[in-house]
Amino acid sequence: MTEDAFISIRKVDKHFGKVQAIDSVSIEIGHGEFFSLLGSSGCGKTTLLRMLAGFEAPTGGEIFIDGQPMSDVPPHMRPVNMVFQNYAIFPHLNVRDNIAYGLRKQRLSRNRRHDLVEEMLELIKLPGFGDRRANELSGGQRQRIALARALILRPKVLLLDEPLGALDKQLREQMQLELRALQRTVGITFVFVTHDQEEALTLSDRIAVMSQGRVLQLDTPSGLYETPHNREVASFIGTMNFFDAKVSGVNGARVEVEAAGLGRINAPARDRRYVEGESVQIAIRPEKLELTADAPLDSGISVQGSLENAAYLGERSHFFVKLDGLDQPVAVSAQNREGATIGTDATGPVWLNWSEASVVVLTSD
Amino acid sequence: MSDQTLPETEAPGIRQARPGRLTSLLHGSETLRGLSLLSPTLLFMSIMILLPFAILLVMSFWTPVGFEFDTTPTLNNYREAMERPIYGALLERSLRMSGIATVATVILCYPMAYYVAFHVHRNKMMWIVLMTLPFWTSYLLRVFAWKVVLGYEGVINSALISVGVIEKPLEFLLYSQSAVIITLAHAWAAFAILPLYVSLEKIDRSLLEAATDLGDGPVMRFLRVTLPLSLPGVISASLLIFIPTTGDYITPALLGGPDGAMIGNLIQKQFGPINDWPMGATLSIILMLAIAFICAVFILLTLFVRKRIS
Numbered sequence: 001m002t003e004d005a006f007i008s009i010r011k012v013d014k015h016f017g018k019v020q021a022i023d024s025v026s027i028e029i030g031h032g033e034f035f036s037l038l039g040s041s042g043c044g045k046t047t048l049l050r051m052l053a054g055f056e057a058p059t060g061g062e063i064f065i066d067g068q069p070m071s072d073v074p075p076h077m078r079p080v081n082m083v084f085q086n087y088a089i090f091p092h093l094n095v096r097d098n099i100a101y102g103l104r105k106q107r108l109s110r111n112r113r114h115d116l117v118e119e120m121l122e123l124i125k126l127p128g129f130g131d132r133r134a135n136e137l138s139g140g141q142r143q144r145i146a147l148a149r150a151l152i153l154r155p156k157v158l159l160l161d162e163p164l165g166a167l168d169k170q171l172r173e174q175m176q177l178e179l180r181a182l183q184r185t186v187g188i189t190f191v192f193v194t195h196d197q198e199e200a201l202t203l204s205d206r207i208a209v210m211s212q213g214r215v216l217q218l219d220t221p222s223g224l225y226e227t228p229h230n231r232e233v234a235s236f237i238g239t240m241n242f243f244d245a246k247v248s249g250v251n252g253a254r255v256e257v258e259a260a261g262l263g264r265i266n267a268p269a270r271d272r273r274y275v276e277g278e279s280v281q282i283a284i285r286p287e288k289l290e291l292t293a294d295a296p297l298d299s300g301i302s303v304q305g306s307l308e309n310a311a312y313l314g315e316r317s318h319f320f321v322k323l324d325g326l327d328q329p330v331a332v333s334a335q336n337r338e339g340a341t342i343g344t345d346a347t348g349p350v351w352l353n354w355s356e357a358s359v360v361v362l363t364s365d
Numbered sequence: 366m367s368d369q370t371l372p373e374t375e376a377p378g379i380r381q382a383r384p385g386r387l388t389s390l391l392h393g394s395e396t397l398r399g400l401s402l403l404s405p406t407l408l409f410m411s412i413m414i415l416l417p418f419a420i421l422l423v424m425s426f427w428t429p430v431g432f433e434f435d436t437t438p439t440l441n442n443y444r445e446a447m448e449r450p451i452y453g454a455l456l457e458r459s460l461r462m463s464g465i466a467t468v469a470t471v472i473l474c475y476p477m478a479y480y481v482a483f484h485v486h487r488n489k490m491m492w493i494v495l496m497t498l499p500f501w502t503s504y505l506l507r508v509f510a511w512k513v514v515l516g517y518e519g520v521i522n523s524a525l526i527s528v529g530v531i532e533k534p535l536e537f538l539l540y541s542q543s544a545v546i547i548t549l550a551h552a553w554a555a556f557a558i559l560p561l562y563v564s565l566e567k568i569d570r571s572l573l574e575a576a577t578d579l580g581d582g583p584v585m586r587f588l589r590v591t592l593p594l595s596l597p598g599v600i601s602a603s604l605l606i607f608i609p610t611t612g613d614y615i616t617p618a619l620l621g622g623p624d625g626a627m628i629g630n631l632i633q634k635q636f637g638p639i640n641d642w643p644m645g646a647t648l649s650i651i652l653m654l655a656i657a658f659i660c661a662v663f664i665l666l667t668l669f670v671r672k673r674i675s
Contacts, residue, residue: 053574053578055574055577074582075574075577075578076577076578076579076580076581076582076586077580080578081578081579082574082575082578084571084574084575085571086569086571088569088571088572088574088575090572090575090576090590091572091594092593092594092671101576101579101589102579102580104580104581104585105580149575149579150578150579153579153580
């Protein structure tokens with residue numbers, strides 16, 4: 001990755017007074033990649049993005065964009081453009097002048113500029129909006145104008161600071177699809193900041209999960225979801241059942257653990273080394289668990305519990321199963337297919353089943 | 366959908382207060398509510414402004430006869446004001462002097478307001494209070510202070526002489542148009558700083574970052590974003606200074622000398638020593654019209670310029 005990295009963030013630190021906002025972060029982002037920085041507020045993701053834009057200077061480390069070190073390049077000379085969280089549409093200009101704002105430096109002819117703006121308006125599906133004033137636009141429209149204003153300059157990198165945060169759910173989902181399609185059309189590297197894990201999973205090629213100024217895990221969406229490295233990542237992305245466990249045996253590609261509530265079970269080791277007796281945690285996604293009324297044939301990957309609570313959610317139902325030796329009930333999510341053996345009105349003893357591949361072992365690093 | 370009906374919610378025994386007719390009338394119409402909120406101010410304004418204005422207007426068509434007035438309406442005063450060059454010259458001079466003072470004040474105050482709005486992050490209010498501190502003393506005292514500074518043996522002259530830059534005191538400092546302009550520009554500074562500060566403070570910082578991000582350096586960013594967005598502040602500051610200074614008579618009376626006299630001084634004399642109230646009223650009306658005309662042109666011009674820069 002290092003050879004063809006388009007953006008290279010190398011050991012970057014940022015202090016605000018005594019507060020360490022970014023703690024020795026290194027990230028390599030490829031050309032044309034849709035890259036997301038994901039984390040809760042205050043994790044440093046926006047600070048990192050603002051350092052890419054040049055609005056903040058790193059306290060230590062260096063950022064390279066397209067091979068060029070960026071520390072001496074002021075923000076208005078950088079080959080990046082940004083879509084701001086509140087869109088920052090100029091209120092004294094109409095839509096056309098907003099989109100054409102950055103073209104001033106290119107000294108284009110009036111006609112050429114006009115054509116470029118019209119082209120952009122087509123691309124963001126707002127043809128004929130050129131003469132509207134900024135205060136006549138809805139949130140979704142402002143968001144598109146902000147995108148067009150940045151994209152018209154053909155930046156090497158487009159930075160997006162929670163651009164969909166202010167939109168309502170339906171519009172947000174529509175914009176997610178459009179954004180993804182747009183990124184494929186223009187082929188520009190996108191760096192996207194969000195606190196919405198679903199949004200990050202939907203849009204990104206790769207995601208860096210951040211917390212307290214550090215990158216917890218950098219992976220593809222499915223990598224993050226299926227094989228989180230630690231409890232923080234696992235609980236931040238989706239819902240997860242956790243079980244305290246101890247390693248009781250290591251056997252090549254498998255690791256055997258003694259887990260509270262589940263008993264002695266096997267899990268894939270996934271290229272990590274475990275020591276016998278080591279304290280770990282077992283994690284299983286609610287939708288990887290299956291409920292049955294009767295004991296399954298293979299007794300190794302199932303356990304009996306009692307159904308404590310259930311909720312019907314339309315396309316799926318959530319069940320909460322109490323296991324011996326656990327305080328928290330285990331969450332199970334099941335699709336509401338025809339002929340489901342257990343309904344939400346069921347009570348009493350049930351069997352919890354899972355496959356070995358769905359078990360994730362988390363170390364306490 | 367469903368054929369469900371809401372149950373009757375009227376509970377027996379609970380007496381609902383019926384709104385009075387006036388209350389429901391007030392709640393029904395937003396305009397009426399607004400007007401009723403405004404009415405104390407509106408009443409006060411109409412009595413204290415419109416009435417004197419009406420008296421002034423009526424009086425400007427009268428003629429003085431000894432200590433009495435001939436109340437037959439005539440345009441003689443206006444004709445005289447047009448024909449005698451002294452009135453026109455004084456009006457022109459007043460507008461020019463307060464115009465220069467206005468421009469000077471706004472240009473001097475803009476950086477101060479800009480500094481507090483963008484570069485002071487703590488205790489902004491304290492900075493604003495400190496800047497308006499000189500205005501806690503009376504207007505007259507401030508004018509006298511400038512008399513001390515600019516005087517024949519005043520601060521500037523003595524300082525320049527003791528340093529050896531000049532041998533004789535500079536005479537043009539006091540009792541001149543420049544003395545009046547300098548004093549006006551200082552005396553009205555607070556009226557410029559406050560509206561400028563408010564309009565600059567209101568500008569969203571992300572707009573400035575967006576301009577930078579789109580390739581503008583500091584100068585272009587100022588011209589293309591900060592200045593157009595702070596134009597409302599510039600306009601109100603200019604009007605707040607230009608309107609009162611044009612009619613000012615204290616400063617020119619104390620510092621202007623014969624060269625620095627303004628139309629306000631003449632109007633004051635008409636109502637005082639000359640005792641020609643109708644002429645004073647006529648000049649006041651003409652001054653008011655001139656100011657209104659210039660302000661209208663100014664506002665239209667700034668709006669036009671704003672469109673052109675952006």
